[in-house]
Amino acid sequence: MNERVEKVFKDIFEIDIVYENASFGSISEWDSFSHINLMMQLEEEFGVKISLSKSQELKTVEKITNFLTNEKCF
Template sequence: MEERLKKVIQDVFSVDEVDINVRMDNLSNWDSLKQINYMIALEEEFGISISPEEMQLLKEEPKSVLTLIETK
């Protein structure tokens, strides 16, 4: 699961290494559009639906996204 998450982040944010303990909005190329792309890619990769309220979580450490996916 963690590997699949890392792959999505590498693709969408065009980064080589992913640290799942670092907040996503610390990435230099983070913006609201990237956030949407990130959400769409996650929904597709894990077959889940992320509600508008949960979208804020995406800014945080990828670790919290893992928890979110596990609860779905």
């Protein structure tokens, strides 16, 4: 997992460990409000725009990492 992605997750959800298979349902702090904050923080950290429809698809660490890889963010 990318260190910058991991840091964003730790900051947003105030957790110590981020698992590669983590998802919207597996992190209790990951609710609809924090999901919006997560998307905004990812946009800021990686200089990428995430559309509303795309943000609704990005509900796992793996999907987020794949999206950022495809956008050539790292």
